[in-house]
Amino acid sequence: MMSQAKMLQWLGGGLAVSLLVLLWPGQAPEQSGGDVLQATLGDYQVRLQFVEPVTAGDNPVQVRVLDNTGWPVKDARLEIMATLAPKPAASSHQHHEGMAGMEGMDMAAMTAMDSAAPEMGGMHSMGHAKVAGPAVIVPNATPGMAGDYAGKVTFATAGDWLLNTRLTRNGQTLNAELAVTVANRPPPWGIIAFFIALNALIIWVASVTRRNPRFFLKQA
């Protein structure tokens, strides 16, 4: 007959294991994909597909460019510059507001891009938001992805943003502006719960083996 204490131990352990299995990152439901934005730049159709719903922080994006015959264009140069949509809203650290750029883009590069910003003719008024530099979207060699180009766009904060998309091909440069709403990044509850469950499991096993060092040997 199992004692009450042992039964409680098994219940606690079972709960921890169940939590661990349920919260294992691989068990999480798959994302249904992110925002899709489309624009026409002269003879070209540009389709931006964010890998996940757009949130503050880094956002991987896949881009497909089609010519007027619907044929994929793979030799264009693409740049995306993100700016906060001009409205009377402010957040802390304005000197970095509107930050957008490739992953790992450093401050020195951003400063250089700031000085180059006036070259981006025809851009929307940026209000008080500063431009930190374009994300250069590079040709994407990953098969099976949603586009022929890939990159990352960083949004410093949640809110309404404008993506100035610049396409350069055969000496011709075209611009289009796309609006996107950026949500706050949700807290990583799954990760936190996983670690809590894992540590609870470790502590539970230790508490069992502390009372009875040969516990698992006996069970076997």
Add this chain to the structure above:
Amino acid sequence: MSTPSTPVTTSWLAGANLLKNQWIYRFMRSRWYPGLIQWPTLLFFMLIMYQLLLGASVTHDNVGSALTWVLWWPIIPLIFLFLGRFWCAICPFATVNDLVQNFVGNHRPVPRFLKKYGIWIIDALFILITWGDHVWGIVDNPVGSGVLLLLLTTGVIASGAFFERRTFCRHLCFLGGLAGNYAQAGMVSLHGTPEVCAKCKTASCYKGTETAPGCPIFEFPKTMQSSANCVLCGDCVKNCPNGSIQLTLRPPTTELWFVHKPKVEAAFLAAVIMGIVFVQNVTMLEIWDGMLAWLEGVTGTTSYYVNFTITFAVAIILPVSLLAWASFYAAKHNQASFVENFTRFGYAIIAFDLAAHIAHNLFHLLAEGKSIWYTGLALFGIDSHDASPALAGMPVIQTLQFGLLGLGLVASLYCVYRIAESNHEGEVVWSAFKPYALMMGTFGILNVLLFTLPMAMRM
């Protein structure tokens, strides 16, 4: 608490033994030490974890990121220099280890493979975490930093739950490995008084008493000849019935001149750290994008994993290869084997490692220091529009950086000389010195070149 028989004087810094000062001695023996610093540190750590995981999602706005990467990480090598491994005594991970151990600890002996290969595991973890930082963006992403801390916490909890004392800190902690190396260049040393310890039969410092547990890092002050594994927790000071323990000040790097039992893995880690300083600097420079583009052309792939891994491997292999070359060359002249030279002289790199590490992080501390304040204010809804995060201008920072590099280079060269002198005689001293001096000179030139170029900020 038993009163030791050794008389205690009240004069400040009487002799070289700091424990002869009554205030320091009493504080280290009191039950408030190191808890008085340890518990607030744990509380602070919990707040940082909370901010990293649940605070602002962008590094620039996250106070947890600012406190971790702009304040703590730059200050930590300075702590190692001035106070040895004291950080390890108040480290929140150590506190968590002790807490878990008190409640559910199994106190099993340290597995043999950890004792034998622990430092190699630390070396591997250090390389892996630095690599992971770049490819997964640990520093660049508050959640990434939070997950790293959660992983470490899990390791500490597992270790504390099953194994005795602070097994994780001694045999697995990557920062502990770094601390062990740097502490040998540090300015404080704790050890027993040989004449007193020779008569001791109790070994209370190692075994522990009712007053305090035995050494958490498995050291025995009676025979301890290195500061690499002393965390200055004060347990041995509390436990010793004979007042044998001394806490002495010493000129920085002194211990590196006469390492009694040099270990090849520690020498290897010293060279690896130099490589990591290189790669940390290179990837924060404006030229990095150009280098990456060139590498993409060579490898034919835009995969950052591939191209950064190649850069990382080259940066790590370079100093290790230079140390190997110098050791091979020296072995032709000094009658010592290649491995003996690699091991002995590898320790000399630690001084320059420490200087380059401090110099690199000085930039982040001084150029971004105010971001700690701004991100803290943002928690209360206070904006800091257009405010510069710099505590000092670039001319000041660069002057300090080059000054530190110069000091580190001189210290490392002097270490090489002293190591050569303590192991050889006559002409052989210079024959052994020359290749290592050339190696240090190369490290110096590379570092000066890298520090001349504009660097990126963390926040």
